[in-house]
Amino acid sequence: MKRFPQCGCVASDDRTNGSNRKQRNVFMAAHAHDHAEYNPIGHVASKPMLLTVFFLLVGLTALTIWQGTQLELGTWELIIVLVIATAKASLVVLFFMHLRYDKPLNVFAFLSSLLFMSLFIGLTLADAVNYQPEVSAKEEDAASP
Amino acid sequence: MSATADPSTATADPHGTAGHGHGHDDHHEPFLAHHFESWQQQFDAGKLGVWAFLVQEVLFFSGLFCAYAVYRMLHPEVFEYADQFLSVPHGAFNTVVLLFSSLTMAWGVRCAMLGQRNGLIGCLAVTLFCAALFLGVKAYEYSEKYHAQLIWAGADPLTVSPSGMQAGAGHLLELDPEKRAVGEQLEERLASTLHYLEFGMGVVGLLTLAAAVGIYYAKPERIGLAVVFGAISLSAIAIVIGAMASMGIHHMMHASGHEATADSEAEAAHMAEAEDEPPVHTATPGTAEIAGSTHGASVKAELSRPQRLGTFFGIYYAMTGVHALHILGGMVVLTWLLARAVKGHFTPNYFGPVDYVGLYWHLVDLVWIYLFPLLYLIG
Numbered sequence A: 001m002k003r004f005p006q007c008g009c010v011a012s013d014d015r016t017n018g019s020n021r022k023q024r025n026v027f028m029a030a031h032a033h034d035h036a037e038y039n040p041i042g043h044v045a046s047k048p049m050l051l052t053v054f055f056l057l058v059g060l061t062a063l064t065i066w067q068g069t070q071l072e073l074g075t076w077e078l079i080i081v082l083v084i085a086t087a088k089a090s091l092v093v094l095f096f097m098h099l100r101y102d103k104p105l106n107v108f109a110f111l112s113s114l115l116f117m118s119l120f121i122g123l124t125l126a127d128a129v130n131y132q133p134e135v136s137a138k139e140e141d142a143a144s145p
Numbered sequence B: 001m002s003a004t005a006d007p008s009t010a011t012a013d014p015h016g017t018a019g020h021g022h023g024h025d026d027h028h029e030p031f032l033a034h035h036f037e038s039w040q041q042q043f044d045a046g047k048l049g050v051w052a053f054l055v056q057e058v059l060f061f062s063g064l065f066c067a068y069a070v071y072r073m074l075h076p077e078v079f080e081y082a083d084q085f086l087s088v089p090h091g092a093f094n095t096v097v098l099l100f101s102s103l104t105m106a107w108g109v110r111c112a113m114l115g116q117r118n119g120l121i122g123c124l125a126v127t128l129f130c131a132a133l134f135l136g137v138k139a140y141e142y143s144e145k146y147h148a149q150l151i152w153a154g155a156d157p158l159t160v161s162p163s164g165m166q167a168g169a170g171h172l173l174e175l176d177p178e179k180r181a182v183g184e185q186l187e188e189r190l191a192s193t194l195h196y197l198e199f200g201m202g203v204v205g206l207l208t209l210a211a212a213v214g215i216y217y218a219k220p221e222r223i224g225l226a227v228v229f230g231a232i233s234l235s236a237i238a239i240v241i242g243a244m245a246s247m248g249i250h251h252m253m254h255a256s257g258h259e260a261t262a263d264s265e266a267e268a269a270h271m272a273e274a275e276d277e278p279p280v281h282t283a284t285p286g287t288a289e290i291a292g293s294t295h296g297a298s299v300k301a302e303l304s305r306p307q308r309l310g311t312f313f314g315i316y317y318a319m320t321g322v323h324a325l326h327i328l329g330g331m332v333v334l335t336w337l338l339a340r341a342v343k344g345h346f347t348p349n350y351f352g353p354v355d356y357v358g359l360y361w362h363l364v365d366l367v368w369i370y371l372f373p374l375l376y377l378i379g
Helices: A021-034 A047-070 A076-096 A104-143 B039-074 B076-085 B088-113 B117-147 B170-174 B182-218 B220-259 B265-273 B309-342 B352-377
Strands: A002-004 A009-011
Touching (some): A047 A076, A047 B352, A076 B088, A104 B039, B039 B076, B039 B352, B088 B117, B088 B220, B117 B182, B117 B309, B117 B352, B182 B220, B220 B309, B309 B352
Antiparallel strands (some): A002 A009
């Protein structure tokens, strides 16, 4: 008897009892055929899930194009554009890259990159904001001696 | 190989050493490395490695996004001005192409995990096709900007005279004795550049297709090589289709642009090739400031190229160019996967390479998800 934890199936086939690898692989293949969603190593993305994510992504693209070309929102534009882009990115990361079903270590690694990216861009922007008046003054001095 | 029996793998012995003595390698799985105890361990180790690589990629691209953010904060007017030169329809087309390729890639991973060889081959081929299609549209966009002299600061490709600074768009008129509208001339040049590209890619596509078919029939044992040639052929043909589709979109925009009002978005996107009057150069050295561009009957307000436009396009080409290089790299690894998939290397136990390439491909898509609105939509 062999249990398949991902689909909750129990195999009663005699061939699984033996330790012979070839026989077990034959059984695994037959099992995978019976239950199309089974894989011994990882989570298999279902067809409806993939299609739903794809059409959501296309819909969000249409939304961001409409908002970017038809609406005049001033400074909010940048924020809304980034929010929509981040929603799309989250869909891709969680489902297409199946981070939702992944090991916590991989999630941690990915989140750490976001942390350091925000530090990098945030600190650089803060620096640029603070020193730009001095830079501009120097540029003007150089331009008009 | 290490033939010592491993007590930790009680349920599975993928190395096939159980019950065998030293030197009996005939049952060894060819794709399970010796230093891994199980398929699961090999897969998890590889996946962590790929995530580490992707983390590096995120940080690498964040350098470019940082340049964008700082420059945008300091000179928002340049972004506002440059926005009109980026064609939203082309960008949107490419976005959907890339999203679709992400779908087929994820579907390919699913097929690989379920051991569906034909499905995997089909998904990889469609993904590769979409990648090349994306590059075809990019080739159109770059050509259009090159001919409209929207290039990075310091570059002046159409300059013939050594005086450099005074050249610029003025040459467009001087080179044409009939003094037709600049927009028409630019379109003609663009079309001719793309015809060269399409011809060259068409020849490459046919030659590699012939090579693939030839190898397949003459040396069936070299099936991997045949697949590589086939993949190059597919990519070349997709680039041709992408370039032709871009010209189609261009003509559609052009047609609607003439009917619509001056403010219409298609018209604005067309300003790149819509400089009817001879551009006037200011005497400012080191800049290519061009004043006075109106289009036909439209009453578009006078626009002058800001001094720092070249820096914007420097950022634009760096970001989209590095992204396009990643697409190219992705096409190389997709071709490799395709050859291995045709050879039947992948099994429900061994699909790691497909999954890892998929993760990389989705990250490339992810970068474009941010690039498209930041470059094409907000200005």
